Amino acid sequence: MSDISNAPAPAVNLPGYWEEIYQRGDAGWDLGRPTPAFRRLLDHGQFAPGRMIVLGAGRGHDAREFARRGFAVTAVDFAADAVRDMRALADPHEPVEILQSDIFDLPKELDGAFDYVLEYTCYCAIHPLRRAEYADVVARLLRSPEPAEGKPGGTYIALAFPLDDRESGPPFPVSLKEILSLFGEKGFDLLSRETPSDSAPQRRGREELLIFQFSRRANPSTLRPATG
Numbered sequence: 001m002s003d004i005s006n007a008p009a010p011a012v013n014l015p016g017y018w019e020e021i022y023q024r025g026d027a028g029w030d031l032g033r034p035t036p037a038f039r040r041l042l043d044h045g046q047f048a049p050g051r052m053i054v055l056g057a058g059r060g061h062d063a064r065e066f067a068r069r070g071f072a073v074t075a076v077d078f079a080a081d082a083v084r085d086m087r088a089l090a091d092p093h094e095p096v097e098i099l100q101s102d103i104f105d106l107p108k109e110l111d112g113a114f115d116y117v118l119e120y121t122c123y124c125a126i127h128p129l130r131r132a133e134y135a136d137v138v139a140r141l142l143r144s145p146e147p148a149e150g151k152p153g154g155t156y157i158a159l160a161f162p163l164d165d166r167e168s169g170p171p172f173p174v175s176l177k178e179i180l181s182l183f184g185e186k187g188f189d190l191l192s193r194e195t196p197s198d199s200a201p202q203r204r205g206r207e208e209l210l211i212f213q214f215s216r217r218a219n220p221s222t223l224r225p226a227t228g
């Protein structure tokens with residue numbers, strides 16, 4: 001990967017950067033519907049309903065879809081415009097808990113509270129220097145493994161995008177090698193991976209669906225977070 005650590009980036013660490021994009025009507029990442037690969041997983045009953053958190057949930061299409069299928073969903077985004085739209089789109093019959101918060105500053109009470117963390121285009125939205133910290137957040141939020149009782153921890157469902165070698169972002173380029181190594185170090189085992197054939201046409205072949213199980217608790221990263 002080319003050196004993007006010198007990008008004049010930390011604006012992406014702040015909600016204002018994202019709010020401006022929503023206000024300009026430039027949220028081109030928004031599919032306007034749930035992500036097809038996630039719908040397929042749900043159609044195949046691959047995951048038992050449980051408690052899920054969606055990081056960088058945007059307008060919440062995926063969060064609402066999982067809630068509709070019986071999951072207890074918390075959707076987090078720090079952009080006021082995204083949160084306002086999520087609230088406006090909320091289905092009172094399938095409620096989603098909506099949190100306006102930085103994912104790096106979530107309340108302690110959420111530690112270990114989730115069976116699932118769902119990720120789509122949040123990992124590529126944060127500054128690449130924060131990726132180890134992001135993996136720590138995922139490990140913190142998921143139900144802990146209990147090796148003595150033979151019980152695995154929670155599940156991380158990630159659709160990794162964009163798998164290309166662009167030089168800047170967001171979206172910042174992601175590499176499977178990096179994700180597998182980062183989450184492996186944090187105690188995650190890869191359960192499955194696939195290149196979805198049902199990706200949105202403009203993303204086809206440029207994303208990979210990864211399912212990880214949190215199996216061992218490792219030490220959190222000692223990397224210092226990039227400041228806003």
Ligand SMILES: C[S@@+](CC[C@H](N)C(=O)[O-])C[C@H]1O[C@@H](n2cnc3c(N)ncnc32)[C@H](O)[C@@H]1O
Nearest residue numbers: 018029056057058077078079102103120121125
């Ligand atoms: C590329 S958008 C993706 C939105 C949604 N996942 C989707 O696929 O439509 C990235 C989202 O992550 C949010 N975001 C970026 N960094 C964040 C952070 N540190 N904490 C919370 N939300 C963040 C942005 O506000 C934006 O809504």
